[in-house]
Amino acid sequence: xxxVRDIQKKFGDTTVLKGITTSFRQGVTSLIIGESGAGKTVxxxxxxxxHGIDQGEIxxxxxxxxxxxxxxxxxxxxEMGMVFQGNALFDSLNIEENVIFALNMFSEMSAAEKKxxxxxxxxxxxxxxxxxxxxAELSGGMKKRVAIARAIALNPKYLFCDEPNxxxxxxxxxxxxxxxxxxxxxxxxxxVINTHDMNSVVEIGEHIxxxxxxxxAWEGGGEEILHTDNKAVTDFxxxxxxxxxxxxxx
Amino acid sequence: MQNYFYFSDMFLITWIRTLGRYWLMLSRTFRKPENWNxxxxxxxxxxxxxxxxxxxxxxxxxxxVGAVVTIQTNYNLQDPLIPDYYVAxxxxxxxxxxxxxxxxSLILAGKVGSNIASTLGSMRVSEQIDALExxxxxxxxxxxMPKVVALVLFNPILIIISMFLGVIGGYLxxxxxxxxxxxxxxxxxxxxxxxxxxxxxxxxxxxxxxxxSISAFYGFFVKGGAIEVGVNATKAVVSSSVAIIVANYVLTxxxxx
Ligand SMILES: Nc1ncnc2c1ncn2[C@@H]1O[C@H](COP(=O)(O)OP(=O)(O)OP(=O)(O)O)[C@@H](O)[C@H]1O
Ligand SMILES: [Mg+2]
Numbered sequence: 001x002x003x004v005r006d007i008q009k010k011f012g013d014t015t016v017l018k019g020i021t022t023s024f025r026q027g028v029t030s031l032i033i034g035e036s037g038a039g040k041t042v043x044x045x046x047x048x049x050x051h052g053i054d055q056g057e058i059x060x061x062x063x064x065x066x067x068x069x070x071x072x073x074x075x076x077x078x079e080m081g082m083v084f085q086g087n088a089l090f091d092s093l094n095i096e097e098n099v100i101f102a103l104n105m106f107s108e109m110s111a112a113e114k115k116x117x118x119x120x121x122x123x124x125x126x127x128x129x130x131x132x133x134x135x136a137e138l139s140g141g142m143k144k145r146v147a148i149a150r151a152i153a154l155n156p157k158y159l160f161c162d163e164p165n166x167x168x169x170x171x172x173x174x175x176x177x178x179x180x181x182x183x184x185x186x187x188x189x190x191x192v193i194n195t196h197d198m199n200s201v202v203e204i205g206e207h208i209x210x211x212x213x214x215x216x217a218w219e220g221g222g223e224e225i226l227h228t229d230n231k232a233v234t235d236f237x238x239x240x241x242x243x244x245x246x247x248x249x250x
Numbered sequence: 251m252q253n254y255f256y257f258s259d260m261f262l263i264t265w266i267r268t269l270g271r272y273w274l275m276l277s278r279t280f281r282k283p284e285n286w287n288x289x290x291x292x293x294x295x296x297x298x299x300x301x302x303x304x305x306x307x308x309x310x311x312x313x314x315v316g317a318v319v320t321i322q323t324n325y326n327l328q329d330p331l332i333p334d335y336y337v338a339x340x341x342x343x344x345x346x347x348x349x350x351x352x353x354x355s356l357i358l359a360g361k362v363g364s365n366i367a368s369t370l371g372s373m374r375v376s377e378q379i380d381a382l383e384x385x386x387x388x389x390x391x392x393x394x395m396p397k398v399v400a401l402v403l404f405n406p407i408l409i410i411i412s413m414f415l416g417v418i419g420g421y422l423x424x425x426x427x428x429x430x431x432x433x434x435x436x437x438x439x440x441x442x443x444x445x446x447x448x449x450x451x452x453x454x455x456x457x458x459x460x461x462x463s464i465s466a467f468y469g470f471f472v473k474g475g476a477i478e479v480g481v482n483a484t485k486a487v488v489s490s491s492v493a494i495i496v497a498n499y500v501l502t503x504x505x506x507x
Contacts, residue, residue, distance in 0.1 A: 045380075048384050050380050050383060050384065074284075074386040074388070075386070076386075077383070077384055077385060077386030078385070078386040080384055080385075080386075082381070082384045084377045084380065084381060086376060086377055088376060088377035088378050088380065088381040089378070090373075090378055090381070091376070091378070092295075101385070102385050102386075104285065104287075104288050105284050105285045105288055105385070105386075105387055106284065106285070106386070
């Protein structure tokens with residue numbers, strides 16, 4: 001469980017996060033949705049401590065971020081997996097080395113076990129036979145999938161994904177969505193996903209937070225979002241013809 | 251007048267702030283590795299492409315500059331009262347004292363410094379440094395320490411090689427015409443002061459530390475994109491070169507006077 005209390009983040013004079021309060025439960029896929037520029041990425045980075053916040057508190061199962069010493073913070077971070085919006089793969093390493101990077105650093109596994117784990121993770125994101133290639137030799141969507149494989153390699157307790165399925169074809173996008181939901185349930189992970197893909201919202205959204213201009217404008221379950229009367233949400237969700245039709249039918 | 255003071259105030263404050271951030275970076279860099287094995291791997295990678303890869307350029311430059319220094323010294327010492335072998339002595343001293351440690355370090359500041367700054371800079375802008383941080387790896391230590399250690403250990407070797415090759419360059423210049431190689435050999439062995447070599451190696455170690463840490467500093471804290479990476483790589487080379495020149499003066503005051 002991650003608890004967020006009234007966090008604010010400023011860059012210079014502009015306030016990007018304007019006091020967001022919410023919590024993310026274990027074993028649930030939480031989705032952060034909102035327009036481009038709403039502050040989703042800044043929120044996620046503040047959540048993991050990459051951005052220092054200007055106000056508010058963040059708790060990881062009663063451990064307060066920002067009140068920990070360096071070792072405690074490092075220990076907490078070995079329990080995190082993160083997929084960055086721009087992948088952030090290590091481009092000097094090949095795909096397999098990327099996936100097992102954290103295993104090399106923090107686990108006692110043998111080389112064979114690590115290889116097996118890498119193959120397993122890559123297979124789950126539907127990637128095979130690319131172990132020895134460099135990130136630069138992969139397509140955008142493949143890189144995204146490697147980033148997901150890297151994030152789940154160490155069996156994280158907390159998983160953060162910034163637009164994990166943007167740039168993927170619809171089939172792979174759904175595959176990734178389902179994978180994220182599957183492992184969230186299977187390993188009881190606290191999962192937070194940024195997205196502006198309405199498909200994901202319908203497919204895997206169990207808990208949804210809608211951010212508008214840096215503030216939480218709506219929060220609720222996956223079913224509720226299709227029936228809410230909140231204008232900001234309906235404007236966002238039903239900007240697509242398809243979803244408007246779905247709403248009319250239901 | 252007021253404007254001038256304002257400007258110098260701003261300059262001083264910026265400078266002190268930069269220095270403060272540099273120290274902060276160093277204090278986060280020299281920490282216990284999360285995993286010695288992984289750091290060792292990084293060390294050998296850096297040793298290979300920052301150190302060993304510089305052998306070629308250092309060799310070429312050393313031989314040619316050694317030859318040129320010999321020709322010039324010979325040209326300037328065309329005095330019947332000064333025996334020819336003094337040329338070799340003068341060449342030896344200038345190579346050991348100044349050319350190999352300082353000039354070669356300046357060249358490495360260009361080659362290695364821009365490499366470090368642009369590598370770290372592009373890792374920063376593509377969020378690879380953030381990715382390390384989220385994994386619980388100390389990116390300062392993992393990315394900077396192996397580079398600093400690799401060059402601090404390897405540059406003295408590089409400089410000793412450069413000294414040898416510089417002298418060989420001088421010998422070749424003598425051989426190809428200006429005076430007897432016999433005299434050159436005699437001069438080389440005259441009044442040899444081993445302390446000069448220690449002095450040169452101390453300088454080299456300090457310079458290696460300055461090059462790697464300053465360039466890492468400029469790369470690590472890039473904000474922006476590809477253009478800023480380029481700008482900072484240039485700043486890294488300029489700043490580490492200036493640092494070398496100033497440190498050279500200070501160390502020479504301390505060690506030789
Ligand atoms: N490092 C930064 N410095 C200054 N402003 C920033 C910084 N990072 C983000 N911002 C600003 O914060 C706002 C929110 O950005 P953010 O990246 O969180 O948007 P987002 O919701 O993730 O959008 P997208 O869906 O396009 O990824 C933007 O207006 C952006 O300009
Ligand atoms: Mg974003």
